[in-house]
Amino acid sequence: MAIIGLAMSNFFLSKDVFQAIVFARENSFAGVEIWADVPFCHPDLFADKEREKLKKILTENELVYTLHSPLFGIDLGSVNPGIRKESIRQTKAAIDLTKELNGEIVVVHPPKTPSRLAQVKEYIYQLAKEAISEVNQYGKGKGVTVVLENCGVDFNDWEENLDDFLSLVEGCKLDVCLDIGHAHCSWGIEKTIESLREKIKCIHISDNHGKKDEHLPVGMGNINYQSILSYLKNFSGMIVHEIQYYQNDEWGTKESKKNLDKILEVVTSN
C-alpha cells in the first residue's frame, strides 16, 4: 500500500516548514516532501537549531519523508561552469541535510538546454552526466538515494522524449521520481511507468489536461487513473500530492487527497 504525502511547495509563501507539517498531520497525510529550497529550508539558510527541531518533529509524528533539492537557478548540466559548480555544491548540501534528518531519498531535476540542436544536447548530456553522477556517488557515500524526476514539459527542458530521459537515468545509474502530471503532458503515464518500473522510488501526483503542467488537484484534469490503478495501489513508496492551487492551497491539497483516496479506496482514521 502506497504512503500518501504532500509536498511543502503546495504552501508556497503561505506556510513555513513546521506549519506545513502540522497541516499534513491534521489532514491524515502519512508523509511530506521537504522543499530544501527557499522559502522553506534551503540548506544554506536552514540553521542547526531548525534542523534539530525538524528532525524531532518528523520523528515524533512518525512521518515518512523525502527531500526536494534546491531548484531555483539550479542546473546540473549548465554550460556556465560557475552555475554548474554551484548547482553541484547546493545539491550536495541537500544530500547532507537529508542525511542529517535520517532521510533516504533526495529528488533532483534533469538539466535545461538553451537549444534543441543535436550537438548542443549531446554537449549538455556529457556535462549533466558528469555532474549528476558526482552527486549520485556523493549520495551513495552517505546512504542517500538520488532520484531523477521526469520533467520534459517545457521547451528548455533538456529531455525531449522518454529515450532522452532514459539515457540520463542509465548513464548516471540513477533511480527515479515519477511525476505523473509531467508524464501525462509529455510522453504518457503508462509508457513512462512501463519503461522505468523498478527504478521508481517515489511518485509526485497532480492533474492536468494533457497539454501543460498545471499541477491541479487530482480529479480536476483529465488523467485516467483507472489505467494505472493497480500500479498505484501496489506502489510501496510515497505518493506525494504536488499541487499548485495557490488561489486556495489548503482546499486544493485536501481536495486532491480526498479524490485520490477515493480512487485508491484508502480508509483514513479521521
Ligand SMILES: [Zn+2]
Ligand atoms: Zn514533481
